[in-house]
Amino acid sequence: MAFIGFFVARWQTILQLTIEHLVIVLVAMVISIVLGVSVGILICRSRTLARIVLNLTNIMMTIPSLALFSLLIPVLGIGKAPAIVGLVAYTQLPLVRNVYTGITGINPAIIEAAQGMGLTERKILFKIKLPLAFPAVMAGIRTATVMGIGIGAIAAYIGAGGLGVFIFQGISRTNDKMVLIGAVLISLISILTDRVLARVQRKFNR
Amino acid sequence: MIKFECVSKRYPNEPVDAVDRLSLHIRAGEICMLVGPSGCGKTTTMKMVNKLIEPTSGTIHIDGRDSRAIDTIELRLNIGYIIQEIGLFPHMTVAENIATVPVELGWTKARISARIDELLELVDLDPRIYRQKKPRELSGGQKQRVGVARALAADPRIMLMDEPFGALDPITRAKMQDEFLKIQEKIRKTIVFVTHDIEEAMKMGDRIAVLKAGRMVQLGTPMEILAHPADPFVSELIGGRQALKMMNLIFCDRLMHEVVAVDRGQSVEGARRLIAESGAGRLVLSSGGVHERFYVDAQTLAQTHDFNAAIRPIARALRLRASAQDALSEMLRTGERFLFVEDDSHEVKGVVDLEDLFRQVSEHEHADQA
Numbered sequence: 001m002a003f004i005g006f007f008v009a010r011w012q013t014i015l016q017l018t019i020e021h022l023v024i025v026l027v028a029m030v031i032s033i034v035l036g037v038s039v040g041i042l043i044c045r046s047r048t049l050a051r052i053v054l055n056l057t058n059i060m061m062t063i064p065s066l067a068l069f070s071l072l073i074p075v076l077g078i079g080k081a082p083a084i085v086g087l088v089a090y091t092q093l094p095l096v097r098n099v100y101t102g103i104t105g106i107n108p109a110i111i112e113a114a115q116g117m118g119l120t121e122r123k124i125l126f127k128i129k130l131p132l133a134f135p136a137v138m139a140g141i142r143t144a145t146v147m148g149i150g151i152g153a154i155a156a157y158i159g160a161g162g163l164g165v166f167i168f169q170g171i172s173r174t175n176d177k178m179v180l181i182g183a184v185l186i187s188l189i190s191i192l193t194d195r196v197l198a199r200v201q202r203k204f205n206r
Numbered sequence: 207m208i209k210f211e212c213v214s215k216r217y218p219n220e221p222v223d224a225v226d227r228l229s230l231h232i233r234a235g236e237i238c239m240l241v242g243p244s245g246c247g248k249t250t251t252m253k254m255v256n257k258l259i260e261p262t263s264g265t266i267h268i269d270g271r272d273s274r275a276i277d278t279i280e281l282r283l284n285i286g287y288i289i290q291e292i293g294l295f296p297h298m299t300v301a302e303n304i305a306t307v308p309v310e311l312g313w314t315k316a317r318i319s320a321r322i323d324e325l326l327e328l329v330d331l332d333p334r335i336y337r338q339k340k341p342r343e344l345s346g347g348q349k350q351r352v353g354v355a356r357a358l359a360a361d362p363r364i365m366l367m368d369e370p371f372g373a374l375d376p377i378t379r380a381k382m383q384d385e386f387l388k389i390q391e392k393i394r395k396t397i398v399f400v401t402h403d404i405e406e407a408m409k410m411g412d413r414i415a416v417l418k419a420g421r422m423v424q425l426g427t428p429m430e431i432l433a434h435p436a437d438p439f440v441s442e443l444i445g446g447r448q449a450l451k452m453m454n455l456i457f458c459d460r461l462m463h464e465v466v467a468v469d470r471g472q473s474v475e476g477a478r479r480l481i482a483e484s485g486a487g488r489l490v491l492s493s494g495g496v497h498e499r500f501y502v503d504a505q506t507l508a509q510t511h512d513f514n515a516a517i518r519p520i521a522r523a524l525r526l527r528a529s530a531q532d533a534l535s536e537m538l539r540t541g542e543r544f545l546f547v548e549d550d551s552h553e554v555k556g557v558v559d560l561e562d563l564f565r566q567v568s569e570h571e572h573a574d575q576a
Contacts, residue, residue, distance in 0.1 A: 113293025116256055116366070117307055117356075118282030131297045 006177045014166075018185060021162035024080060025152045028087035029145050036092050036144070037137065040099025041125065050100055057093040065090060065151045069158045083152070083160030090151055091144035098140025102133030138201040142194055149190045153182065207396045208232040208255055208364065213264030214420075215250050224250045226420035227264070234363075237390065237397040239411035241404055241443075246417040248400045252366050255398060256285045268364070283307055286357030286365035286395070290372045292349050294341040300326070300352050301337040307360045325355035328389060347378040354386065358393070367399045371406070383409055404443050408432070408455065416440050428455050429570055449567055453530035456566050461530055462547045462556030467492040468502065474513045477502060487544065490554055491517065497554040499523075501546070523548040526555065530566065533558050 007014065043050040060068075068090065072082035106129060114124045130137070156164025163182045170178030209232070215225040225247040232238040240248035253259040254266060257278050266273040273281065294303050301322045308318045326333040329351040341349060350370060357365055371379040371386075387410065390397070401407055407414045408428040416424040416431065416439075424436035432448045432455070435441040444451065468477050468489040477489060481504045491500040499520040506516040523546040524533055533545055543560040 107291070107293070109289060109291030109293040110295060111293075112258070113287065113289060113291075114295070114306075116253075116258055116282060116285075116287035116289070118279050118284075118310060119306070120279055123310070128295060132295075 003177055003180065007181060010181075014181065014185070017161065017163050017165055018189075021149075021152055021164070021186070022189070024083055024155060024160055024162055025087065025145070025148045028084045028152075029091070029141075029148055031084065032088040032091045032095060032144060032148070033141055035088065036095025036140070037099050039092070040096045040137075041103065041129075043096070043100055044103045050104075054093075054097060054100065057096050060089050061093045065154050066157060069154060073158060078159040080155075080160045082158055083155035083162075086155065087148050087151060091148050094140045094143040094147070095137075096140075098136045098143075099133060102136030102140075103129050105136070106132050134204060135201065138197070138204070142197045142201070145197065146190050146194050149186060149193060153186055207234040207269060208398065209267040210251070210254075211265045211267070213251075213254065213261045213266060215247070215254065215259060216262045223247075223262075223420050225254070225261075228420075228422055230415055230422060230425065232396060232398060234396050235394045236412040237399055237410055239407040239414045240398065240400045240417060241402065241407040241411075241414055242417035243402060245419075247420040248402075248417050249368055251417070252368060252398050252400050255364070255366055256282050256287060283310055283360065284362050284364070286359075286362040288350075288353050288357045288365065288367045288370045290369040292353040292370075294349055294352060294356070296341050299338050299340055300331075300344075303341070303352060304356045304359050306356065311360055313360075321359060322355075325358055328358070328392075329355045330385065331355075346374050347382060350374065350382060354389070358395075363396060365395045365397045367397060369401055370399075372401070372403075379406075386410070404445070408451065416443065433571055449571060450531065452567055452570055453534060453563070456530040456570070457526070458524050458528045458530075458533060458547045458556075458558055459526040461533065461562055461566055462558045463562070464556050465490040465497065465501075465546070465554060467497060469493065470498075472513065474507065474511055474516075477507055477513065481507065487559065488557070490520075490546075499552075499554065520546050520554060522546075523552075523554060524558070525550070530563055534563055537563075 039053060043053045069082060069086045072086055076082035076085060114128050152162055153164035153167055156162050156168050163186050166178045166182030170176065210228050210230040213225060213228045214223050216223045228251060240251055242248050250259055254261050257273060304322050304325055305318050308321060322337060323333040326336055331348065331351055371382045374382060399410060411428055413425065413427055414431055415422050418439055424431060424440050429452060432444060432452050435444055466480060466484045466486040466489050468480055468491060470491055470493050480489060488501050488503050491498045500517050501520055502516040503518060510516055524536060526547060526549055536545055537543060537560060545558050546554050547556045547558060549555050
């Protein structure tokens with residue numbers, strides 16, 4: 001009951017932080033998807049390049065997110081900018097990897113037929129490769145976005161705002177209601193986003 | 207139409223040429239088969255036509271133009287391409303697949319739509335049923351039909367076919383081969399057809415180029431290759447029983463001689479005279495200029511005075527497109543030394559004698575040897 005009371009009393013702050021959180025993640029994801037898909041397409045040209053890039057993104061993910069954000073402070077200072085950069089770096093792996101496996105997993109006969117019929121490389125990419133890799137790409141986008149929403153909480157540590165603020169404040173003030181509110185809302189947003197993206201994915205698969 | 211001049215191809219890090227100084231002129235409207243074991247360079251040769259593979263040396267002229275001077279995309283859009291795996295685009299419908307090249311060429315929607323229907327009918331698929339189907343809903347044979355339709359979409363003058371029927375079961379394959387030959391009779395494309403199956407090469411080819419380790423060891427019609435294999439490799443490829451195989455290449459329309467008709471009202475004497483004059487072994491009854499499915503046998507007629515008693519029904523006749531082998535098989539089965547030949551509307555057109563079979567096959571065996 002105290003929990004609901006807390007929620008009602010602070011609803012304006014909660015709303016503001018939620019919107020902040022969503023904006024950070026949204027901006028980061030737009031950049032991340034554009035970058036990740038482009039890199040994923042690019043590395044299909046060379047196996048060596050693919051190995052290097054995939055390893056790099058892999059390493060990026062093994063850096064603890066808290067450390068990654070802290071490392072960005074000397075370069076970008078504090079606030080939303082380093083938070084977005086950190087999120088973009090962090091969510092590259094599922095995107096790049098899924099685009100890459102999605103495209104390289106296409107039956108080579110299909111690509112050969114397209115080439116032999118006289119489609120340009122550009123047309124093959126947009127009319128054949130990307131549509132066929134779409135389910136894999138979309139799965140990558142889902143994973144990356146859900147990850148981004150979760151890790152976005154940690155961005156509060158470097159002053160980016162968002163629902164992480166509640167969690168960090170709650171911890172320092174030993175106010176478990178605040179921690180709970182932050183955590184529950186982040187989980188809810190993650191689940192909802194995943195559901196929506198899954199629906200989008202299914203709609204296009206048909 | 208397609209002219210290879212001293213064309214060689216060596217792949218990087220390979221000690222020998224995949225294709226070695228190949229000179230070959232593929233004529234307009236013919237099916238030229240490239241046949242040989244795997245690694246003989248047949249697919250490489252074919253892919254050099256549409257520049258999927260660039261030759262290391264030599265030139266290829268297409269329609270009199272050096273292929274290097276032709277824009278690659280333009281060249282490919284004007285050459286139909288069919289591969290064994292078919293490579294239909296799984297996310298597109300049958301209609302969209304067929305429309306690929308016409309869309310690239312900027313045809314109008316109405317023209318493309320009409321062309322899709324026309325092509326589906328050509329490959330014997332009902333447009334109303336198949337236009338909107340996805341490739342995964344089709345059987346292997348149907349997929350390859352769509353593959354053929356897609357390759358023909360923009361009415362290219364040249365078609366490249368890389369083992370197009372190789373992945374089909376034997377019955378479907380034979381059916382597709384027959385149907386494709388029928389289509390080719392109408393469309394008269396210049397076709398480069400790659401296969402490792404010499405039987406298929408014999409059946410489909412106007413001419414066959416036999417390749418071995420990048421070299422062309424023989425070029426000729428199926429009949430020439432069967433009659434005079436250039437070397438032991440070609441003989442081995444053919445695999446013996448040449449004369450029997452030749453019988454697959456001779457058809458009843460060429461084998462038969464015309465029937466002599468006799469009117470139903472004819473007298474025994476008149477019929478006998480007709481037999482004596484024509485030298486025919488039997489007469490087909492006719493009424494009002496139309497052949498009936500009855501005949502009178504010369505031997506029977508010689509022993510009777512009753513014309514009607516000599517009349518026999520024609521129970522079974524071969525089609526014009528039946529091969530000499532079909533004819534021989536039928537003779538062995540029925541014990542008759544002759545067979546009637548009918549056209550598609552079941553009208554009796556001619557008759558094949560056992561002697562005709564012998565004469566024709568051995569003629570080919572000894573032809574142009576002199």
